Amino acid sequence: MAITRCHDCNATLKADELRCYTCGTAVEGRQKSKFGAGFATLVTILFFASGLLTVASLFVEATPSFTKCLMVTVVLLVVRTSAGEMDGSKT
Numbered sequence: 001m002a003i004t005r006c007h008d009c010n011a012t013l014k015a016d017e018l019r020c021y022t023c024g025t026a027v028e029g030r031q032k033s034k035f036g037a038g039f040a041t042l043v044t045i046l047f048f049a050s051g052l053l054t055v056a057s058l059f060v061e062a063t064p065s066f067t068k069c070l071m072v073t074v075v076l077l078v079v080r081t082s083a084g085e086m087d088g089s090k091t
Helices: 033-057 065-088
Strands: none
Touching: 033 065
16 A cells, blocks of 8 residues: 655545645545436436336336436446445445
8 A cells, every 4th residue: 555645745644534634735636526326316317217117118108218218227327336436435
């Protein structure tokens, strides 16, 4: 494991620190984006809604075809996985 150091004062940083304890400088690349977390949540909600619609498309004719629903669900699964990895959460 590599040791992370502050770019301004060269102090040693813990893995979970967002600011340097010594000089107070923000650590680059560690700030969590609220937009990213919100996007990951939105994609998760859409994924589960699409999964329910896929199941419903087997029994109800008022829904899009099963193939279309399944394709959208698979795409949302890929996007959900990528968004979870970029956000740093285990989605």
